[in-house]
Amino acid sequence: xxxxxxxxxxxxxxxxxxxxxxxxxxxxxxxxxxxxxxxxxxxxxxxxxxxxxxxxxxxxxxxxxxxxxxxxxxxxxxxxxxxxxxxxxxxxxxxxxxxxxxxxxxxxxxxxxxxxxxxxxxxxxxxxxxxxxxxxxxxxxxxxxxxxxxxxxxxxxxxxxxxxxx
Numbered sequence: 001x002x003x004x005x006x007x008x009x010x011x012x013x014x015x016x017x018x019x020x021x022x023x024x025x026x027x028x029x030x031x032x033x034x035x036x037x038x039x040x041x042x043x044x045x046x047x048x049x050x051x052x053x054x055x056x057x058x059x060x061x062x063x064x065x066x067x068x069x070x071x072x073x074x075x076x077x078x079x080x081x082x083x084x085x086x087x088x089x090x091x092x093x094x095x096x097x098x099x100x101x102x103x104x105x106x107x108x109x110x111x112x113x114x115x116x117x118x119x120x121x122x123x124x125x126x127x128x129x130x131x132x133x134x135x136x137x138x139x140x141x142x143x144x145x146x147x148x149x150x151x152x153x154x155x156x157x158x159x160x161x162x163x164x165x166x
Contacts, residue, residue: 014108017069018148018157019081020101030103030148030157031081038072038134041104065139069102069117072134074127082133089121089133099140103159105148112148114159116140 017039018030033039046064051057073082088098103114117137124133148157 010106010108014106016105016107016154018103018105018159019084020103021080021084028101030101030159032155032157033081033102034079035076035082036071036073037132038070040070042068042070044068067115067139067143069137070134071137072132075131075133085119085121085133085135088119089124089135093119100137102137103148103157105154105157107154110147110149112146112157112159113143114146114161115143 017033017036019033020028020030022028044066045062046066048061048063049058051059071085073085075086076082084100087093098119099116100119101114101116103112105112116139118140119135120138121133121135123135125131126134144161146159146161148159150157
């Protein structure tokens with residue numbers, strides 16, 4: 001059995017998230033999101049329900065999605081991704097000032113999906129021992145399929161959008 005056809009379980013640490021931080025020069029760099037205790041993707045399907053008069057049941061169709069990512073992290077000093085989220089939270093940034101790109105990467109496959117998300121803070125400091133932040137990244141645009149490469153053991157990535165041709 002070849003490696004391509006061999007079935008194997010995917011470990012959670014093989015699906016990494018990278019946060020787009022805008023540098024002082026205005027360029028976006030994708031940094032690994034370290035020390036997060038939660039990064040749960042929610043699909044949030046949008047449903048259309050109706051019941052026809054000649055049927056005893058209701059029909060449901062999915063007519064869209066509103067993806068989100070629930071997040072939580074233990075605050076660490078000198079972590080650029082966390083500092084950016086804390087800045088959005090503490091300064092109550094709004095609109096485009098609170099939107100960041102997140103790239104989810106399957107490091108074994110090199111496949112990646114980039115999407116813009118609004119950073120929606122919800123709580124901070126709810127742990128007696130460690131200072132924590134939590135909230136939700138909510139969909140702000142279309143997902144873009146691509147590939148990711150790294151030259152520093154997946155601490156940062158370069159994202160390349162798929163050309164759309166097969």
